[in-house]
Structure formats: C-alpha cells, structure tokens
Amino acid sequence: MTSVATQTQTPALVKGSRAARTTITLKILMAVSGIVFVGFVLTHMYGNLKAFAGHDAFNEYAHHLRTFGEPMLPYEGLLWVIRVGLIAALVVHVGAAYALARRASTARTQKYAVKKNASSSISSRTMRWGGVTILVFLVWHLLNFTIVKINPAGGATNDPYNLLVDTFDLWWMTLIYLLAMVALGLHLHHGTWSALQTLGWTGTAAARKRAKTAGWVLAIVIAGGFSLVPLFVLLGVISK
Amino acid sequence: MAMTDPSGTVPTNKPSVQVSDDAAGYYTPGEPLVDPRTPTGPIATRWTNRKFENRLVNPANRRKLTVIIVGTGLAGGAAAATLGEAGYNVKSFCYQDSPRRAHSIAAQGGINAAKNYKEDGDSVHRLFYDTVKGGDYRSRESNVYRLAEVSANIIDQCVAQGVPFAREYGGLLDNRSFGGVQVSRTFYARGQTGQQLLIGAYQALERQVAAGTVSMYTRHEMLDLITVDGKARGIIARDMVTGAVETHTADVVVIASGGYGNVFYLSTNAMGSNVTAAWRAHRKGALMANPCYTQIHPTCIPVSGDHQSKLTLMSESLRNDGRIWVPKNKEDCDKDPRDIPEEDRDYYLERIYPSFGNLVPRDIASRQAKNVCDEGRGVGPMVGDFRRGVYLDFSDAIARLGKKGIEAKYDNLFDMYERITGENPYEVPMRIYPAVHYVMGGLWVDYDLQSNVPGLFVSGEANFSDHGANRLGASALMQGLADGYFVLPNTIREYLADGPFEAIGDDHPDVVAARESVQGRIDRFLAINGERSADSYHKELGNLMWEYCGMERTAEGLRKAIDGIRELKRDFWSNLKVLGTADSLNQSLEKAGRVADFLELGELMCIDALNRRESCGGHFRAESQTEDGEALRIDEEFAYVAAWEFTPAVENDPNEPQGSMGTPVLHKEDLLYTAIEMKQRSYK
Amino acid sequence: MKLTLKIWRQADAQARGEMRTYQLDGVSEDMSFLEMLDVLNEQLNASGEEPVAFDSDCREGICGTCGLMINGQAHGPEVTTTCQLHMRTFSDGDEITIEPWRADAFPVVKDLIVDRGAFDRIIQQGGFISANTGSAPEANSVPVPRDKALRSFNMATCIGCGACVAACPNGSASLFMGAKITHLGELPQGQPERDTRVVNMVAQHDHEGFGGCTNIGECTAACPKEIPLDVISQLNKDLRTALKHGH
Ligand SMILES: Cc1cc2nc3c(=O)[nH]c(=O)nc-3n(C[C@H](O)[C@H](O)[C@H](O)COP(=O)(O)OP(=O)(O)OC[C@H]3O[C@@H](n4cnc5c(N)ncnc54)[C@H](O)[C@@H]3O)c2cc1C
Numbered sequence A: 001m002t003s004v005a006t007q008t009q010t011p012a013l014v015k016g017s018r019a020a021r022t023t024i025t026l027k028i029l030m031a032v033s034g035i036v037f038v039g040f041v042l043t044h045m046y047g048n049l050k051a052f053a054g055h056d057a058f059n060e061y062a063h064h065l066r067t068f069g070e071p072m073l074p075y076e077g078l079l080w081v082i083r084v085g086l087i088a089a090l091v092v093h094v095g096a097a098y099a100l101a102r103r104a105s106t107a108r109t110q111k112y113a114v115k116k117n118a119s120s121s122i123s124s125r126t127m128r129w130g131g132v133t134i135l136v137f138l139v140w141h142l143l144n145f146t147i148v149k150i151n152p153a154g155g156a157t158n159d160p161y162n163l164l165v166d167t168f169d170l171w172w173m174t175l176i177y178l179l180a181m182v183a184l185g186l187h188l189h190h191g192t193w194s195a196l197q198t199l200g201w202t203g204t205a206a207a208r209k210r211a212k213t214a215g216w217v218l219a220i221v222i223a224g225g226f227s228l229v230p231l232f233v234l235l236g237v238i239s240k
Numbered sequence B: 001m002a003m004t005d006p007s008g009t010v011p012t013n014k015p016s017v018q019v020s021d022d023a024a025g026y027y028t029p030g031e032p033l034v035d036p037r038t039p040t041g042p043i044a045t046r047w048t049n050r051k052f053e054n055r056l057v058n059p060a061n062r063r064k065l066t067v068i069i070v071g072t073g074l075a076g077g078a079a080a081a082t083l084g085e086a087g088y089n090v091k092s093f094c095y096q097d098s099p100r101r102a103h104s105i106a107a108q109g110g111i112n113a114a115k116n117y118k119e120d121g122d123s124v125h126r127l128f129y130d131t132v133k134g135g136d137y138r139s140r141e142s143n144v145y146r147l148a149e150v151s152a153n154i155i156d157q158c159v160a161q162g163v164p165f166a167r168e169y170g171g172l173l174d175n176r177s178f179g180g181v182q183v184s185r186t187f188y189a190r191g192q193t194g195q196q197l198l199i200g201a202y203q204a205l206e207r208q209v210a211a212g213t214v215s216m217y218t219r220h221e222m223l224d225l226i227t228v229d230g231k232a233r234g235i236i237a238r239d240m241v242t243g244a245v246e247t248h249t250a251d252v253v254v255i256a257s258g259g260y261g262n263v264f265y266l267s268t269n270a271m272g273s274n275v276t277a278a279w280r281a282h283r284k285g286a287l288m289a290n291p292c293y294t295q296i297h298p299t300c301i302p303v304s305g306d307h308q309s310k311l312t313l314m315s316e317s318l319r320n321d322g323r324i325w326v327p328k329n330k331e332d333c334d335k336d337p338r339d340i341p342e343e344d345r346d347y348y349l350e351r352i353y354p355s356f357g358n359l360v361p362r363d364i365a366s367r368q369a370k371n372v373c374d375e376g377r378g379v380g381p382m383v384g385d386f387r388r389g390v391y392l393d394f395s396d397a398i399a400r401l402g403k404k405g406i407e408a409k410y411d412n413l414f415d416m417y418e419r420i421t422g423e424n425p426y427e428v429p430m431r432i433y434p435a436v437h438y439v440m441g442g443l444w445v446d447y448d449l450q451s452n453v454p455g456l457f458v459s460g461e462a463n464f465s466d467h468g469a470n471r472l473g474a475s476a477l478m479q480g481l482a483d484g485y486f487v488l489p490n491t492i493r494e495y496l497a498d499g500p501f502e503a504i505g506d507d508h509p510d511v512v513a514a515r516e517s518v519q520g521r522i523d524r525f526l527a528i529n530g531e532r533s534a535d536s537y538h539k540e541l542g543n544l545m546w547e548y549c550g551m552e553r554t555a556e557g558l559r560k561a562i563d564g565i566r567e568l569k570r571d572f573w574s575n576l577k578v579l580g581t582a583d584s585l586n587q588s589l590e591k592a593g594r595v596a597d598f599l600e601l602g603e604l605m606c607i608d609a610l611n612r613r614e615s616c617g618g619h620f621r622a623e624s625q626t627e628d629g630e631a632l633r634i635d636e637e638f639a640y641v642a643a644w645e646f647t648p649a650v651e652n653d654p655n656e657p658q659g660s661m662g663t664p665v666l667h668k669e670d671l672l673y674t675a676i677e678m679k680q681r682s683y684k
Numbered sequence C: 001m002k003l004t005l006k007i008w009r010q011a012d013a014q015a016r017g018e019m020r021t022y023q024l025d026g027v028s029e030d031m032s033f034l035e036m037l038d039v040l041n042e043q044l045n046a047s048g049e050e051p052v053a054f055d056s057d058c059r060e061g062i063c064g065t066c067g068l069m070i071n072g073q074a075h076g077p078e079v080t081t082t083c084q085l086h087m088r089t090f091s092d093g094d095e096i097t098i099e100p101w102r103a104d105a106f107p108v109v110k111d112l113i114v115d116r117g118a119f120d121r122i123i124q125q126g127g128f129i130s131a132n133t134g135s136a137p138e139a140n141s142v143p144v145p146r147d148k149a150l151r152s153f154n155m156a157t158c159i160g161c162g163a164c165v166a167a168c169p170n171g172s173a174s175l176f177m178g179a180k181i182t183h184l185g186e187l188p189q190g191q192p193e194r195d196t197r198v199v200n201m202v203a204q205h206d207h208e209g210f211g212g213c214t215n216i217g218e219c220t221a222a223c224p225k226e227i228p229l230d231v232i233s234q235l236n237k238d239l240r241t242a243l244k245h246g247h
C-alpha cells in the first residue's frame, strides 16, 4: 500500500542500551570519586590541625604517615596507596566532569535572551569553575608542599612544619589558600548534596533536607578547618 | 422491570410517530433507518454471541491489513494500542504534538464500572439501567448493555497498565458515588482521572510504536475521507508542520476524533477540538446522528469578558456543600454579595426543587441558572447585556465544617478558581455558570461501531451511540475505553476478515479528487484576503448557537439562528483573512478549516433541534413543557435516532470550492426497548 | 493595561530567528497569558503581519501543550502552566520577554513552538507496563499499599510540558524521566520491567541530546505539577540497581 506520507524525520530509538554507558553512570563515578575526595580532605584537614600542637607534633605526624605499617609496607607505603587512589579518583572525577560539561554545553546551543534563576544556589551554578579552581590550586599546592617543595619565602624546605609557617607568613599566600578554600567550600556545599542525590539516597523531602544540611556542615567544617592554620600562622599564633 | 421481555424479542414500546413538523422546509424526509447489525436474543448474551459470530483474522494476515485511526484520545489511543498488539499495521493520527495530549486528558471526575466492590447492589444490569435512564431513553439498549458489561474489564486493564487509581488503606481500589447515583461505582484518580487513563493508553500506544506495529503521525490533521466504490479507503491529512497534503490509504478507517462542543466557541473543550474529521466523513456520506444533543455542565467558571477563549469546568462535587443563589432584586446584582442580607437572596434551586435542592441533575441546574440570568438577576461582570453568573456560596458549609474541613475537600478547586478569577472563594462566594461540556450526537454507527459507509468505524465521543440525550457523569470515559480496548477490536475483524482489499494507488481518480478538493479549500482560504479573522467568525457562530441552540430552544429562535448562520457562512467565504502560506505551520489556516466545518455543523444542529419538538435530556424546548414548567419528553413522537444525510446544495455559493451544504435528508431509526421500560422523570 | 512584548519570531526550523518588539494596549487583568497573545494576534492579523505561532490546547493546565519562557522563567513567574498564568500577575507598562523552550533536543518548529517528540521517544523506550489488552487479572487481585499508590499518583501527574528541560541549566530531562520511573516503579505491576525501563529510557534521553543532571534544582521550581527532586534520586537509584544487576 503506497502513500506519499512524509513522516517527520525523527532520531531513531537506541538499541542495545547499557546502563554503564549512560550519563547517570558518569554521575555515579563522579559522586564516588567526590566522596573519596571528601574523605581525604577531611582527614587532611584534621592532620593539618596538628600544626596547633607545635613543630614536633606536626612533623611527627608527617613522619608517622610515611612509616605507617612498616615493615609490612615499605616507607611511604600507605601514602602511595592513598596517592594512587587519589590520582585514580582525580582522573575519574575530572574526566566525568569534562564529559558532562561538554554534553551540557551542546544541550542548549541557543541561549535565552533573559534567564532567571528560581532556586539554584551559587554553589550549584559554579561547580565547574569551582572544580577548575580547585584543580589549579592543587597543582600549586603539590608544588608547594610535596613534589617540588617550593618555599615562596625562600627558606628551607626539608622541614614540613617550617615550610608551612614560612608559606603562610606571606599574606598573599594565605590569601590564595583562603580563596581556594572558598572554592572548596562552595564545591562541597553543592557536591555533598549532589553526590547523595546521585547515589539515590535522597528519596524523601526529609532526606533531601538532611543531604543539604550535610553539604553546609561539610563545607563549613572542611573549608573552615583548613583555613584555620594559614590564618593563625599569619596572625602569628602558629610560628616557628 | 416486570413488563420487560427476557427473551429480548418483544419490545416494551411502540415505534414512534411524529406529528409535529417544525423543521418542515429545512429538511427532506428520508427512508427509515435500521441498524443492520443489531443483535437479538436475551440482552445479556448479545455481546458474547456477537464476539463469537464475528470472523477472525489469521494472525499472519494482520500485518498486511492497514488500519487508520484518527485520534489518540481514550477511544483512538486504546484502539491503536490494542490493534497494534494484535499485529495489524496501524497508522495513528492526532493534531497535537503528542498523542498524550488528546482532550480526554482533561476529564476530572471518574469512570464508572460495575464492579460492585462495595457490595451495595450494583451490577451490570443496574449500570445498564441507570445509563439508559440517564440518557433519557434516547440510546440503544444493546449498546448500553455492552458498555456496562465491559466496564469491569476496563478497570482491570487500566490497573494492569499502572493507572494509579485512588486506593483505600488496605490497598484495594476505592470508588465513590457520582452525580446522584445511589451506588458507588465511580473509580477515580484524584481530580485527574482522564489524565491518568489517557496516559495509560498513551503508554500502551507508544509501546506499540516502538514495536513497529503503530506508525504515529502527530501534528497531522485529517482533512478528508477517501472513499472508493462507496467504501472508506483512507484519509487526506495535512502535515501541520510542513503543510504537505498527504494521502494515506488503508483497508479500514476509524474516526475517534472526539466531540464538537467547540461549535459553541466557548466550551470546556480544548482549543483544537473540532468536527472536521467527522464532518468530512459526513460530507462523504456518513450519517450524522442527533447532532443537537449537547450536554451543558452547571459548574463552570463564568465568562469574564470578550477576550475569553474557553471555559473551565469545576467538579460538580462542589454542589454537595455550596448553596446556589442570586439576589432577589436586580438592583443588588452589582453589590458585594456579603452585603446582601439573607432575606434578599433567592436560593432558587432549593425553592423550586425542595427535595433535591442544589443537587438537581445537571440540565436542570444549568437551565435554571440561565433563566435567572436572563431575568437580569445574574451576578459578576457584565458580558454583553447580561451578567452571566450565579453564586455558589460556601459560607454555611464553612460555618458548619470549618475552613479546614472545606480545605480538605475542595482545596484544589478553590485554588484553581482563585487563580482564574483572582477572587478568594473562602471569603467571597464563588460564581458559576453553565457551559457546553460534551456532545452526545455524532456520526451514526451500527452496533459494531461501523458507520453507514462500509469500512468507516467511529468510536468515542465522535459517534452517537451510547449516551442518548444526556450523558451521566463518568460515562464518557467508560465509553471511550470500552470502544477502544474491547468493542472495536472485536467488531472490526468481521470487516477485515474480507481483506486485504485491492491496493489503491495515489493516482486513483477518487484519491486524486479528494486530494484536490482539500488543496482547493486551502488555496481558497488563503486567496479570499478579506477583512476578518477566522476566530471572529467562530465567536459569532458560538453566540448564535449558545443563544438559540443551547439549553433552552424555541422554534422561532432556531429559525433565526439558521438564518444567521447562513448569513455568516456567506460572509465567511467572501471576507475571511488568512495570512501566511499553505506550506508551513499556519495556525490561522488550521482555524479557518475548522470554522468552515463548524458553520455547516451549526446549521445542521439547529435543524435537528428544530425538528425535535420535545424537551429531553439536557435540552428544554420551550414548546414542550409540563404545566409547572418542567421538561416534557414526548416518547410517542421522538423515541428515535435522527440520522442526517448530507446533500450538496442545488445553488452553490461560488466562493465555496467544495460546494455548499444543501437540504439535509432525515433518516429515523426507531428506539425499541425489550429489557427496560420508559419512564418520565421527575425531580420535584 | 499597556505592555511591551519582546517575542521570538522564527519562520521555520531552518530560519534564523530574532526578537521582535510589539506594543499591546487594552489588556485586561482577567485575561490569561495566552488570551493576551490571542489579542495580539488579532491585532497582527488586522495589520497584515502573520500572527505569532504558539502551542496550546486544553487551556486548563492539564494537557501540557503550552509552554513559554516568560521573562526568563519557564511558564512565567507562578507555579502553573502558561495557560493558567493570568495577566493580573503583571502591571501596566511592563516589558515582557517571550521565548520558546530552548534545548537542542526540542528544536524550534516556528516562533514559540518547539518539537517535544523526544519525550515520546523516551516513553517508547520503556515508559510503560507491558500489559496487552485482555490479559489483565482482576484489578483487586494485587493490592497496592496506599502510601506507594499515593507516591505513584503524585509522580504520574507530570503533564510532559518540558518546562523542566527549559529551566535546567544543563538542558536535562531528568525530572520528566524520574517522574515516569517513579510512577511505574512504585507499583507492583511495574516491577518486572524496572531495570530495563530505566536503562533504556536514560539511554534514549542521552541519545536525544539532553544534558546530564547536576542536581541544580531549577527543574522542580519550574514544574507546574511540583514534581519533587526525589524522582531524580529515584531515577539514579534505579539505574544504579540496574547496573548492579548487570544491565
Ligand atoms: C473538562 C472535561 C471534563 C470531563 N470529565 C469527565 C468525567 O469526569 N468522566 C467522564 O466519563 N467523562 C468526562 N468528560 C468527557 C470525556 O472526557 C470525553 O468525552 C472523552 O474523553 C472523549 O474521548 P475521545 O477519545 O472520544 O476524544 P478525545 O480525547 O477528544 O480525542 C480526540 C482525538 O482526535 C484527534 N483529532 C481530532 N480531530 C482531528 C483531525 N481532524 N485530524 C487528526 N486528529 C484529530 C485529536 O488530536 C485527539 O487525539 C469530560 C470532558 C471534559 C471536556
């Protein structure tokens, strides 16, 4: 039976779909790696607070990290386990973030002339730039404290505690770190809630509220906790 | 029910003999009409037997049979899904951008089914009886019985599809009593029953689209029926995006295009609801039955001004607690209602019908509202020369149940009212006014839902079959789904068993003629280049229809309306203005086509109303009333279906490319009852 | 009242569109937003300019046909559909910018009309329960706990309008999908196809070019049916479960 119908051309239906190839899987990867980061920054932040206990306690802690598990593990064994985990998480997190961001940018190529935000937070809208900020910060941070150990004040670099104090004695270094902490706080504020939602643990209004509260708490505790050391160094409370 | 005949052979009534002839000169009497497929035997066995008698189609052959279904509402969507599942090659059409948006989605109240879950004495027979009686004995008993019979299957089917009906604490289905019926048989999904049922059918349909059995044509409007050798063989449809005029041929065509209440311009129908599909079929020979039967709903939000584009229904349940009144004195009509003392208020329904009060049936509530407004005692803004509204006052109920109690029951409705009117009904009485809501008339079909044009089936609101002169609440959804899921798939196979029919090429002269006439009409609309928009004609037609062919009709008024419509039609074809082009999306052009068909339908409705000199169902013929002013039905003269045949005009309006409408021919189908006895109703 | 309207005009899918400015007088506050556009269209028709094409059907907030971006908000400043927005929300002298839904998966057809066929195709991929006509068991043979029935119903109220996509900074249709997943997933009847449903629907969603959700929440704020964000959580959870089950 013939007809001259010109049925509107429509994108075909996808065949053989796999759960692993969906955007939601990307999101789940992002959430899991994000949570790994959260775990890390939380302990890291706690470790940093040892700076308040003075030179020896802090260095002791740094040393302990490296010798932990010896002789079962080689020197820096645990640290390398953590590092490998973090590097993997970073690759996944940044990779997924990039893929999703690209997708979103092609989902709406013609922008609105006027667009209002009704309920989104600053943090949710700045995740991508915030993430890039953290990434840039991280590069500097590692150069500063681990990989190259640059002492911006020009002093010695073989003593972790002293390097820390030297660094934050410079007001502009402290400022850079504090700005990075703002970015981290924002990232965590939305990221925490977002990860819980992505993992499907926010099925009710109450759970949603809890997840948002968790975002606030983590953001304040972590970004705040990190900020204490640089601030107190600058104020001279922590000193060599 | 003692005098009914269980063997189903001896009628309880005699064929009617019409004495009056108000419409003389407006129509030509035709041959009496008999439903060739009318079933016989005891009423409870008729449908079972018919399903058995109808031939089967070999599953291997089904793929070779093409079924066109116009409409994706409950009737069309359910049929397309079911026939697709059965393996036919289905082509489904709708004018919206998605089949999910058909107007069935707007139904609020619920759907009836004889499940007897409440053990309150309901049964198939009782649902049957209530529905025939509700239709004022103007429907076919066999059809209605079948409707009641399959009603229970509908609920099963919908639940299996995931329709989230209201449930009780135990997890079983809840139901309620609706529209004054004494048993609880109405299943509902909050105030969105139609939406949920339609989404169920839509999902089943989309599943078949994915399976490849149904091809979906959205934003396609059927503009003509293709008939070859007297049989329906396809449709001409316009792709509303590209403007392409397309030919779709098939072995059988189903029209499920919904109701034509929009002929009144203002109605509760969707903006796009139209009569075009049905009317084009009518022009191709399909009979139009009881076109003047419209249902008017009493609780709609009143018109607020000339800009109004449609009316919004509010659930009738509001009448359970609200009291309806207007001021006794015209002078009070523009006062703040809260300042009008009790003794100056006229609770007219409670006054005239003390036993039913505010809960009188739809048609009575509607007509009395119009009466008091016509007397000049309406309230709300002046629209034209009248205030069209009456108060529905909840202050007593609020005093009795507290604001909380009212909120619990009617919160949604109150919010909707406030959104539309800007008035808070907790503080100021609501205003309501009747509005056209449903049409019982439609294309004539036999028991198998086939029209008199072989191969053309009609289902849902587009046909005339099951509701008689007045539809009960919750019965249209039932009919749509009964037709779509259960009736049509079982009756259409009898016709298809003779197929596949010889293929028809796009160059067949009848196909070419149909395509050219559609094209000619489109070109004409664009070429007139006059002064007025199609919408302005529609509005004017609507005013005439509402005034003269609405709730209360008189012979004199109807004649005036017919003259007015003819005049309007002439002006339309010479003074219309449609901008844009034919080969693009053009909403003015779409509108023009619909209005052109409404103009012809409107005239036929008035002629039908003029002929029917009785008050029945929702309509009050002023010439037919009892001594105390109540509706008087005249069974001896009018217990028949008025089926109208289209006739081209002898004298053509040269502006009309397809030829004008001439004097229609009236065929009467007698309504004979064996399982039920006719009774006059009384609500005093 | 008197208004200045800035409206997106685009002749067809291929054409380049532009914002055009119109003045409209005599708008009554009782008009709905679409009735206001009707009045504009009558005026345009009379003056010989082609009327503005926009979609609507039921005009009572239930069919989901209408949908305009009004001053940067999907369906305008109130939590309702465009057809149920009334002019009393605006004031005399206002300037109103009207644009179509913007998403590459919803291409503009003409002026303010977009093609939302992608939603239908997402449903085709599993937004249903396979129950052929006639195969249904007695309705009350499967009781559904009332709270589940209620949640199912609440999510089934989605009207497929697309405002969630229009409002989402990522152009994601997660709220729409989540609503359907939750509607069917809460019911016992919906269980057999639960895993494949979510996988296939999300795969189609991605294929259509919608963005991924980053839990921003603009969608739920724009949704006229107030579909909550839990449905996206549910969607994610169902996908995670399907992943675990090896789909
Ligand atoms: C506000 C409202 C509330 C209601 N409440 C109830 C209730 O509580 N209970 C009840 O039982 N009934 C109710 N009804 C009545 C009931 O909803 C309808 O009668 C019924 O849904 C009609 O279904 P249908 O499938 O016949 O047509 P529709 O659902 O109207 O579908 C018509 C279809 O035909 C298509 N179409 C039309 N013309 C063309 C054309 N020319 N070309 C291509 N396609 C075309 C449309 O696109 C659409 O898909 C209500 C009606 C309204 C308006």
Ligand code: HEM
Binding pocket: A027, A028, A030, A031, A032, A033, A034, A035, A037, A038, A041, A090, A093, A094, A097, A098, A101, A124, A127, A128, A130, A131, A132, A134, A135, A138, A187, A188, A190, A191, A192, A194, A195, A196, A198, A199, C213, C214, C215
């Ligand atoms: C290294 C550079 C980083 C980049 C480029 C980056 C980028 C992103 C981006 C683009 C998102 C998605 C936005 C969204 O989902 O709303 C995201 C989410 C997230 N990020 Fe990061 N981020 C980085 C580091 C971190 C760190 C250090 C942490 C934790 C301390 C973190 C925790 C999270 C969390 C929890 C989420 C939410 C995951 C989800 O949405 O499911 N990220 N990140």
Ligand code: HEM
Binding pocket: A041, A044, A048, A062, A065, A079, A083, A086, A134, A138, A141, A142, A145, A146, A160, A164, A177, A184, A226, A227, A229, A230
């Ligand atoms: C003010 C805030 C911070 C301070 C003062 C700080 C301080 C330090 C110091 C002193 C070290 C070296 C420890 C050692 O070698 O034993 C270190 C390592 C590191 N920090 Fe931070 N840090 C801060 C914030 C962050 C943040 C926000 C991140 C992550 C986003 C981060 C990630 C790391 C990493 C990855 C290492 C390297 C660990 C390793 O040796 O592998 N730090 N930081």
Ligand code: SF4
Binding pocket: C157, C158, C159, C160, C161, C162, C163, C164, C165, C175, C176, C179, C219, C222, C223, C224, C225, C226, C227
């Ligand atoms: S989820 Fe809400 S906004 Fe999105 S399509 Fe459904 S009703 Fe519209």
Ligand code: F3S
Binding pocket: C167, C168, C169, C170, C171, C172, C173, C174, C175, C212, C213, C214, C215, C216, C217, C218, C219, C220, C229, C232
């Ligand atoms: S706004 Fe978009 S990012 Fe997700 S939560 Fe809503 S879909």
Ligand code: FES
Binding pocket: C055, C056, C057, C058, C059, C060, C061, C062, C063, C064, C065, C066, C067, C081, C082, C083, C084
């Ligand atoms: S037109 Fe139906 S929802 Fe607005």
